Amino acid sequence: QLQLQESGPGLVKPSETLSLTCTVSGGSISNSSSYYWGWIRQSPGKGLEWIGSIYYNGKTYYRSSLKSRVTISVDTSKNHFSLKLSSVTAADTALYYCARHGPQGPMSPDHILTGSLSWFDPWGQGVLVTVSS
Amino acid sequence: QSALTQPRSVSGSPGQSVTISCTGTSADVGGYKYVSWYQQHPGTAPKLMIYDVSKRPSGVPDRFSGSKSGNTASLTISGLQAEDEADYYCCSYAGSYTFVVFGRGTKLTVL
Secondary structure, three states, X not given: OOEEEEEOOOEEOOOOOEEEEEEEEOOOOOOOOOOEEEEXXXXXXXXXXXXXXXXXXXXXXXXXXXXXXXXXXXEXXXXXXXXXXOOOOHHHOEEEXXXXXXXXXXOXXXXXXXXXXXXXXXXXXXXXXXXXX | OOOEEOOOEEEEXXXXXXXXXXXXXXXXXXXXXXXXXXXXXXXXXXXXXXXXXXXXXXXXXXXXXEEXXXXXXXXXXXXXXXXXXXXXXXXXXXXXXXOEEEEOOEEEEEO
16 A cells, blocks of 8 residues: 655744755565655645646646745655755744555656646645744 | 635535635636635634645545636535534645635635
């Protein structure tokens, strides 16, 4: 059974970089050429916001409003993918989830090129990151 | 990147049916057949309930169904059970620039 687990500091100072890792177990990222891997956040008491996703070959897709601050990377040897969000402010305080990100039907080179993204399943349990001095 | 519009709350009695709407635009819900729905109980991660508008993942009861008409997608839960009380979020593909947009969520109360 595929499981995802987020890890990283729960407290980050304003203007610094938030760094989180999502470790995948029960399956291999490199053998999962049919999926993407994504990050989603949920601010306290608020809704869900997609941050970005990555394909196992390193191709990334980012939320346009966060693109200048976000870097998502993948390490297939460690079977994990990571999120870095720079220049954080209190507005970045949230519960951060990682999830497998499904494609729009069978994966194809065109899907990878354009980012044909669909559903999220399964999700990690989430990690709360607070931005505060 | 405006969020999809969902009612803040809906309610129903056990055994009844409820429908949660998710309204977007032709740039997201109306333009693609890639709408998904998630159930979130307090303190837990979201769970995929419906994908590609109307497909149900393995293990999701057939009481949950999805549909779409124009720019509005809908999640219908029939035969309401107490355990269905949760927050529900819709999500849609929104093209190769925006990619993904979520709804603001709907709180379902089982009376």
